[in-house]
Amino acid sequence: xxxxxxxxxxxxxxxxxxxxxxxxxxxxxxxxxxxxxxxxxxxxxxxxxxxxxxxxxxxxxxxxxxxxxxxxxxxxxxxxxxxxxxxxxxxxxxxxxxxxxxxxxxxxxxxxxxxxxxxxxxxxxxxxxxxxxxxxxxxxxxxxxxxxxxxxxxxxxxxxxxxxxxxxxxxxxxxxxxxxxxxxxxxxxxxxxxxxxxxxxxxxxxxxxxxxxxxxxxxxxxxxxxxxxxxxxxxxxxxxxxxxxxxxxxxxxxxxxxxxxxxxx
Amino acid sequence: xxxxxxxxxxxxxxxxxxxxxxxxxxxxxxxxxxxxxxxxxxxxxxxxxxxxxxxxxxxxxxxxxxxxxxxxxxxxxxxxxxxxxxxxxxxxxxxxxxxxxxxxxxxxxxxxxxxxxxxxxxxxxxxxxxxxxxxxxxxxxxxxxxxxxxxxxxxxxxxxxxxxxxxxxxxxxxxxxxxxxxxxxxxxxxxxxxxxxxxxxxxxxxxxxxxxxxxxxxxxxxxxxxxxxxxxxxxxxxxxxxxxxxxxxx
Numbered sequence: 001x002x003x004x005x006x007x008x009x010x011x012x013x014x015x016x017x018x019x020x021x022x023x024x025x026x027x028x029x030x031x032x033x034x035x036x037x038x039x040x041x042x043x044x045x046x047x048x049x050x051x052x053x054x055x056x057x058x059x060x061x062x063x064x065x066x067x068x069x070x071x072x073x074x075x076x077x078x079x080x081x082x083x084x085x086x087x088x089x090x091x092x093x094x095x096x097x098x099x100x101x102x103x104x105x106x107x108x109x110x111x112x113x114x115x116x117x118x119x120x121x122x123x124x125x126x127x128x129x130x131x132x133x134x135x136x137x138x139x140x141x142x143x144x145x146x147x148x149x150x151x152x153x154x155x156x157x158x159x160x161x162x163x164x165x166x167x168x169x170x171x172x173x174x175x176x177x178x179x180x181x182x183x184x185x186x187x188x189x190x191x192x193x194x195x196x197x198x199x200x201x202x203x204x205x206x207x208x209x210x211x212x213x214x215x216x217x218x219x220x221x222x223x224x225x226x227x228x229x230x231x232x233x234x235x236x237x238x239x240x241x242x243x244x245x246x247x248x249x250x251x252x253x254x255x256x257x258x259x260x261x262x263x264x265x
Numbered sequence: 266x267x268x269x270x271x272x273x274x275x276x277x278x279x280x281x282x283x284x285x286x287x288x289x290x291x292x293x294x295x296x297x298x299x300x301x302x303x304x305x306x307x308x309x310x311x312x313x314x315x316x317x318x319x320x321x322x323x324x325x326x327x328x329x330x331x332x333x334x335x336x337x338x339x340x341x342x343x344x345x346x347x348x349x350x351x352x353x354x355x356x357x358x359x360x361x362x363x364x365x366x367x368x369x370x371x372x373x374x375x376x377x378x379x380x381x382x383x384x385x386x387x388x389x390x391x392x393x394x395x396x397x398x399x400x401x402x403x404x405x406x407x408x409x410x411x412x413x414x415x416x417x418x419x420x421x422x423x424x425x426x427x428x429x430x431x432x433x434x435x436x437x438x439x440x441x442x443x444x445x446x447x448x449x450x451x452x453x454x455x456x457x458x459x460x461x462x463x464x465x466x467x468x469x470x471x472x473x474x475x476x477x478x479x480x481x482x483x484x485x486x487x488x489x490x491x492x493x494x495x496x497x498x499x500x501x502x503x504x505x506x507x508x509x510x511x512x513x514x515x
Contacts, residue, residue, distance in 0.1 A: 006365045010351070017353045103349035103410070106313040107366045108339040 007117025088174025162231030348407025
């Protein structure tokens with residue numbers, strides 16, 4: 001396990017000498033700004049409308065966490081679905097095209113050193129994206145009315161944790177896809193397909209085609225969306241944390257198996 | 266230092282390597298010969314642990330490749346057919362990364378890297394990005410990568426392929442030096458594969474010839490060429506014998 005950080009460090013340096021990391025960070029920052037502005041404008045319009053209708057009951061219910069930060073987090077989680085595949089696509093695919101897999105697998109490293117090293121690189125990159133996301137709620141803490149309906153620290157942090165956990169899960173899935181192919185394009189598309197499937201699962205469940213309610217529950221449980229929603233509400237339930245941990249572990253185990261199977265063939 | 270015991274590799278019904286055994290002693294330089302597709306690369310990949318053998322095993326510097334794979338890999342420096350390079354890294358950062366994952370202790374890493382740079386004549390391009398180097402320099406970076414952790418065993422898969430005559434001579438000199446070092450430097454055991462016969466005559470003392478996945482010759486070079494025969498003739502005879510036998514029997 002000593003070499004996890006060496007592998008991760010090289011991967012991160014590789015990302016930051018290529019334009020991909022900067023493109024993804026810049027795009028994410030711009031989109032976060034745009035989404036935050038749009039959500040804020042919509043939030044203000046909503047309040048104005050309620051004031052015009054003198055709907056004081058509903059006005060009392062409105063708060064920044066559920067009606068501004070929450071939707072913002074949701075759109076950021078959606079952006080992760082589009083951007084993380086671009087980061088992880090090369091993690092294993094480019095080792096194969098460079099022939100450096102032959103270096104890695106003939107070095108005194110264990111397979112877990114390699115797989116966890118790659119994942120750690122993904123973890124660090126997603127954490128950077130998380131910092132960009134965090135900047136916007138921070139603005140609210142600085143400038144918004146801190147009395148009734150103002151931002152709550154607990155909910156905000158729990159939701160941010162949710163976004164980051166979603167990102168780490170996507171990274172594990174992207175790394176798995178990258179381990180299956182030599183082509184970065186194929187890895188990118190495969191990751192996107194897997195993530196889209198993961199995201200539409202709750203909708204499939206709601207369409208009623210899934211039949212038994214247990215099956216519907218399972219589909220919903222497998223998707224990241226309901227778990228992010230719980231965290232957004234500020235509910236820090238161990239069962240949601242366990243979900244993310246199990247998903248990440250499952251895809252990393254499959255990655256290890258995929259890399260090993262190539263050697264045994 | 267290297268002991269291959271009945272190494273076999275089958276891909277489905279295709280037999281790539283069939284029951285190959287040989288031993289290489291400390292400080293020996295063995296030429297691993299054979300026509301293209303004879304199983305040279307597969308055998309080397311089995312010795313380095315990149316591809317697990319279907320049958321048989323190997324012992325590298327006293328470590329079984331199945332029993333203690335990490336220790337066996339630590340003892341090997343390996344230059345694959347295509348040098349395993351990260352094109353976006355500089356030569357120095359690449360070599361220090363390799364030194365790290367090859368378990369060179371932190372305190373000795375800088376020195377290990379500068380020694381490898383010096384031995385492979387890379388001082389001038391040390392801060393250059395690998396992707397911008399010429400083929401000859403890339404091959405040398407590949408060789409530097411193989412020796413950076415000062416391994417007891419060197420496994421080189423066609424180390425001079427694609428180089429110009431001058432570079433070939435430099436690499437050959439370097440390999441000879443690695444096997445018969447000056448005082449104070451450690452001695453390496455070398456296996457190198459090639460299908461360039463003069464290369465074998467220039468650096469190897471022993472020859473292992475494989476054909477169709479089987480070992481057909483394993484003898485000191487001097488013995489083989491004792492009767493005035495050239496390596497060329499031996500190579501031609503051994504690798505076409507099957508054909509001749511078949512024609513004789515039909």
